[in-house]
Amino acid sequence: xxxxxxxxxxxxxxxxxELPWRSPSATPWSVMVSELMLQQTPVARVLPVHEQxxxxxxxxxxxxxxxxxxxxxxxxxxxxxxxALRLHAAATAIVEHHGGEVPAxxxxxxxxxxxxxxxAAAVAVFAHGRRHAVLDTNVRRVxxxxxxxxxxxxxxxxxxxxxRATDLLPxxxxxxxxxxxxxxxxxxxxxxxxxxxxxxxxxxxxxxxRAAGHPAYDGxxxxxQAWAGTxxxxxxxxxxxxxxxxxxxxxxxxxxxxxxxxxxxxxxxSLLADGxxxxxxxxxxxx
DNA sequence: TATACGTGGCC
DNA sequence: TGGCCAAGTAT
Numbered sequence: 053x054x055x056x057x058x059x060x061x062x063x064x065x066x067x068x069x070e071l072p073w074r075s076p077s078a079t080p081w082s083v084m085v086s087e088l089m090l091q092q093t094p095v096a097r098v099l100p101v102h103e104q105x106x107x108x109x110x111x112x113x114x115x116x117x118x119x120x121x122x123x124x125x126x127x128x129x130x131x132x133x134x135x136a137l138r139l140h141a142a143a144t145a146i147v148e149h150h151g152g153e154v155p156a157x158x159x160x161x162x163x164x165x166x167x168x169x170x171x172a173a174a175v176a177v178f179a180h181g182r183r184h185a186v187l188d189t190n191v192r193r194v195x196x197x198x199x200x201x202x203x204x205x206x207x208x209x210x211x212x213x214x215x216r217a218t219d220l221l222p223x224x225x226x227x228x229x230x231x232x233x234x235x236x237x238x239x240x241x242x243x244x245x246x247x248x249x250x251x252x253x254x255x256x257x258x259x260x261x262r263a264a265g266h267p268a269y270d271g272x273x274x275x276x277q278a279w280a281g282t283x284x285x286x287x288x289x290x291x292x293x294x295x296x297x298x299x300x301x302x303x304x305x306x307x308x309x310x311x312x313x314x315x316x317x318x319x320x321x322s323l324l325a326d327g328x329x330x331x332x333x334x335x336x337x338x339x
Numbered sequence: 340t341a342t343a344c345g346t347g348g349c350c
Numbered sequence: 351t352g353g354c355c356a357a358g359t360a361t
Contacts, residue, residue, distance in 0.1 A: 087358095090357040090358090091357065092344090092356055092358055093358095094348080094355090097347075098357090129345080129347085130345080130346075131344085132358090133344095134345095134360090135359085138359085165360095166358090166360090168359045169358090170359090171357085171358075174357070186357090188357045189355095189358085190356095190357065207341095236357065240356090240357075245354080245355060246355075247350085277353095277355085283343080284343075284344060285345080285346095288346075
């Protein structure tokens with residue numbers, strides 16, 4: 053145990069949110085579903101969808117048995133709907149290659165659609181108790197501040213950063229898992245990107261960033277996410293029409309939600325290419 | 340490695 | 351008020 057473990061673990065024990073996927077009765081599938089949904093998406097918005105999802109599809113096999121379009125519809129307005137397709141494809145792969153059970157090995161998880169390095173680690177650790185570093189944006193920000201004395205972590209993860217995160221893990225598997233979720237929670241609730249609550253931080257006294265006077269980020273400029281008028285907005289509008297319709301949608305109803313024809317055509321084509329929509333004559337529908 | 344990919348809440 | 355941000359992945 054290093055000097056950070058005890059205060060962070062104690063803080064987590066006292067302040068952690070009770071979330072369904074952290075329940076002792078949560079299944080690996082519940083954890084995996086939560087991780088896909090939480091990618092770039094706030095907890096508050098995931099909560100109701102996760103509950104409905106698990107009620108309808110309590111196992112990978114139950115989801116794999118349905119058309120992918122049902123997953124897209126249930127995904128609702130969570131955003132990045134390709135994740136719904138990937139989760140459905142992952143469920144299918146789990147049935148085909150893992151006997152319907154969410155695998156525990158990082159490499160097996162990484163091979164599943166929609167599962168990258170972070171999610172593979174999160175499922176291995178939080179669903180199966182494996183000992184593995186979990187590096188998400190929260191953990192990276194906490195490490196950057198406490199250990200490096202900078203406001204934000206670099207854009208990409210280096211080998212050194214990963215090795216340090218692994219070195220920081222408590223020796224015991226269960227403690228290591230709790231440590232990872234605790235650091236994530238600390239980043240989500242206290243060591244936030246904006247307006248960090250250093251007064252509530254269990255390791256404020258050990259924080260290099262605080263000791264340095266909270267120097268502002270001075271790295272390369274980080275690109276914002278363009279939205280208005282972008283293909284992303286257009287795709288979102290088009291897919292929302294089909295998702296919220298009872299059946300196949302005639303083309304004019306799609307034309308009505310986006311004025312620029314060229315962009316509309318391009319986005320419709322990309323939605324078809326992604327498999328988020330299928331065309332049936334003059335109508336469009338979920339797959 | 341840089342970019343595309345949804346949505347909505349916050350200050 | 352609009353830019354920033356939220357448990358990333360795929361290409």
